[in-house]
Amino acid sequence: MSPIVAIAFLVFGLAFGSFLNVCISRIPNDLSIVAPRSYCPLCRSPISWRDNVPLLSWILLRGHCRACGQRISLRYPLVELLTGLLFVACYASFGVSGMTCKGCVLCFLLVGLIFMDAETGLLPAEFTYPGIALGLLFAWLVPGQSTGARLLLNAFGQHQAPSPTLLSVFDSVMAAACSAGFFFLAWALYFLVRKRDGLGFGDIALMAMVGAFLGLKMTAIVVFLASVSATVHALGMLAIRSRDESGDESEPDSFLSLPIPFGVFLGGSAIVALFMGDAIWRWYLGFFR
Numbered sequence: 001m002s003p004i005v006a007i008a009f010l011v012f013g014l015a016f017g018s019f020l021n022v023c024i025s026r027i028p029n030d031l032s033i034v035a036p037r038s039y040c041p042l043c044r045s046p047i048s049w050r051d052n053v054p055l056l057s058w059i060l061l062r063g064h065c066r067a068c069g070q071r072i073s074l075r076y077p078l079v080e081l082l083t084g085l086l087f088v089a090c091y092a093s094f095g096v097s098g099m100t101c102k103g104c105v106l107c108f109l110l111v112g113l114i115f116m117d118a119e120t121g122l123l124p125a126e127f128t129y130p131g132i133a134l135g136l137l138f139a140w141l142v143p144g145q146s147t148g149a150r151l152l153l154n155a156f157g158q159h160q161a162p163s164p165t166l167l168s169v170f171d172s173v174m175a176a177a178c179s180a181g182f183f184f185l186a187w188a189l190y191f192l193v194r195k196r197d198g199l200g201f202g203d204i205a206l207m208a209m210v211g212a213f214l215g216l217k218m219t220a221i222v223v224f225l226a227s228v229s230a231t232v233h234a235l236g237m238l239a240i241r242s243r244d245e246s247g248d249e250s251e252p253d254s255f256l257s258l259p260i261p262f263g264v265f266l267g268g269s270a271i272v273a274l275f276m277g278d279a280i281w282r283w284y285l286g287f288f289r
C-alpha cells in the first residue's frame with residue numbers, strides 16, 4: 001500500500017463527501033443539487049471557496065458560519081471524513097482495481113443514504129434506483145466470487161458452470177430480487193398483523209441495491225447483521241424508556257433513547273459486509289467444523 005496513493009484516495013473521498021453533504025441537505029427536500037451554489041443552511045448566505053474546503057474549513061471556522069456565526073452541524077465534517085476513510089479502506093482492501101471502484105461507489109451511496117435516513121427518515125429513489133442499476137452493472141464489469149449463485153445452480157442440478165460474468169450477474173440479480181422480496185414479505189406480514197407500516201419502500205429499494213452490489217452470500221450477512229443490531233438497539237431503547245419511567249434517572253431525552261431508522265442499520269451492515277464479510281463468513285462456518 002503506497003502512502004501517496006492512500007492520500008490521493010483520502011482527498012478524493014473528502015471531495016465526494018463534500019458533494020454528499022449537498023445531496024443529504026437537498027435531495028430529501030426536493031431541491032436541486034446543482035444550483036444554487038453552496039450556502040449556509042442557517043442564514044442562506046453563499047459560502048466562498050475557501051470556506052468550502054472539505055474538513056479543513058470546518059476546523060478553521062471551529063464549526064461556525066463566517067457570515068452569521070451560528071453553529072454548523074457536525075454532520076458536514078463527519079460525512080466528509082467518513083467518505084474519505086472508506087475510500088482509503090477500499091484501496092487498502094482491494095488495491096487499485098475494478099473492485100476498488102465498485103467499493104467506493106457503494107460506500108458513497110451508502111453513506112448518503114444512511115445520513116438521509118437518519119436525518120429525515122427518507123431513503124430517496126434518486127440514490128437507491130440508480131444504485132440498483134450500478135450494482136448490476138458492476139456485477140457484469142467486475143465479476144465477484146458468486147459463491148451463492150454457484151451453490152444455487154448446484155442445488156438445482158446445474159453443475160455445468162456458466163462464464164464468471166454470467167454467474168456474477170445471475171448472483172447479483174438473485175440477491176437483489178431475493179432480498180427485496182424478503183423485505184417486501186416482512187413488510188406485508190407486519191402490515192397485515194399491525195395494520196401499519198413497519199418498513200418503508202425505501203428500505204426495500206435499499207435492500208435491492210445492496211443485493212445487486214454484494215451478491216447472495218454477502219447479502220445474507222447484511223440481513224443477519226442488520227436484524228441483530230436493530231434488535232439490540234430496540235431492546236436498549238426499551239430498557240432506557242422503562243428506566244426513565246421508573247424515575248431513577250432524570251434524563252428522558254438521552255441520546256440513546258432516540259429511534260434510529262432501519263435503513264441506518266442496513267447501510268451500516270452493508271459497509272461492514274463489504275470489508276469484513278469474508279471473515280464473518282469464515283467465522284460462521286467455523287461452528288460447523
Ligand SMILES: [Zn+2]
Binds near residue numbers: 040045065066067068
Ligand atoms: Zn450562516
